[in-house]
Amino acid sequence: MATKPNDPAESAQNGSADESGEATFETDVSETGDDGTTVRQAEVNESDLSEVKKDK
Template sequence: MSTRPQSNPSADTDADKTKRDDTFETDISESGDDGTTVRQAEVREGDLSETHPSTDDKKKSP
């Protein structure tokens, strides 16, 4: 039986922690059939992806 190595959170390097921590809040506008809505979201500085995607985004996925 094969086992997967356990992840050790304390083994994260400072660079790994910095990558996760470089976030900021911004306004996001979304256009849809019912008009445009604006909401606040926390995004990663490097690629502007949301750290906690909205639950509405999950509903739109096929």
């Protein structure tokens, strides 16, 4: 599983820092359900690995 730390300059451009200003990074998240296991990319807080909710 690979992770990609966010560059602070990049974070300012694409808004990948959350409202509290905590450092975040993208990682792969696997989820298992009735239909099997899926893997997706998610942005998480560096301090506690909680997922950052993005408004779309």
